[in-house]
Amino acid sequence: MSLLEVDAIDVAYGNVQVLWDVSLEVDEGETVALLGANGAGKTTTLKSICGDLTPMDGAIRYKGEDIGGLPHEEVVAKGVAHVPEGREVFTESTVRENLELGAYIDRSKMQERLQEVYDIFPRLEERKKQRAGTLSGGEQQMLAIGRGLMSDPDLLLLDEASLGLAPVLVDDVFEAIQRINDEGTTVLLVEQDIYNALRVADRGYVIKTGEIALSGTAQELARDERVEESYLGA
Ligand code: ATP
Numbered sequence: 308m309s310l311l312e313v314d315a316i317d318v319a320y321g322n323v324q325v326l327w328d329v330s331l332e333v334d335e336g337e338t339v340a341l342l343g344a345n346g347a348g349k350t351t352t353l354k355s356i357c358g359d360l361t362p363m364d365g366a367i368r369y370k371g372e373d374i375g376g377l378p379h380e381e382v383v384a385k386g387v388a389h390v391p392e393g394r395e396v397f398t399e400s401t402v403r404e405n406l407e408l409g410a411y412i413d414r415s416k417m418q419e420r421l422q423e424v425y426d427i428f429p430r431l432e433e434r435k436k437q438r439a440g441t442l443s444g445g446e447q448q449m450l451a452i453g454r455g456l457m458s459d460p461d462l463l464l465l466d467e468a469s470l471g472l473a474p475v476l477v478d479d480v481f482e483a484i485q486r487i488n489d490e491g492t493t494v495l496l497v498e499q500d501i502y503n504a505l506r507v508a509d510r511g512y513v514i515k516t517g518e519i520a521l522s523g524t525a526q527e528l529a530r531d532e533r534v535e536e537s538y539l540g541a
Pocket residue numbers: 320323325343344345346347348349350351352
């Protein structure tokens with residue numbers, strides 16, 4: 308049984324359907340990349356998994372249990388964390404306060420979790436008393452990921468973690484993703500950066516205008532010209 312099974316979901320905004328029959332699986336311990344052009348449906352897929360959107364049809368199973376349509380908080384409580392696109396941090400709150408907000412489900416392990424996040428992102432510890440709005444873009448992205456980790460997830464959903472960052476920070480973010488996975492968290496990431504995504508991922512899926520067009524191991528996809536074409540041909 309896979310940790311996560313997205314089974315033939317159809318998803319719409321109002322009466323505009325944007326996902327058709329999307330299926331994917333993530334096994335425990337894997338890093339899986341969901342790739343595709345702007346507007347292909349990557350964010351919509353993640354939002355469906357984390358309870359922000361309810362599929363019209365199909366099922367989403369986490370540890371074998373159907374979670375499709377459950378409220379976001381309940382999905383988080385089951386062990387799924389979602390780091391949305393755009394590093395939404397509370398700019399007026401400190402780094403530490405932002406992290407503490409991520410542990411709202413279970414506050415008992417707060418110190419332990421904080422230390423684990425600081426181990427992965429030492430810069431957040433150095434800046435724990437600083438207001439989040441004064442962090443650089445890369446640091447805010449690290450904070451957003453750190454906040455996701457505070458709920459002690461088994462599955463981390465990352466939406467465009469590297470978007471808009473300077474190359475050196477992109478490397479830092481991918482290194483952190485690798486480390487988070489090495490320490491036992493399963494990762495499903497959405498990325499525009501095909502090269503880095505396939506470098507850290509075990510497997511990947513390519514979504515094209517709302518349908519899964521390709522899937523394979525990261526090595527297979529890295530060699531497949533159709534992956535790059537799917538970005539250009541949107
Ligand atoms: P990007 O990389 O640009 O974020 P994406 O692959 O994540 O792209 P989605 O954000 O999932 O794509 O969007 C898929 C489709 O759904 C697009 O055609 C988009 O215009 C549409 N869409 C997204 N959000 C809404 C919304 N709130 N209402 C209506 N349509 C939407």
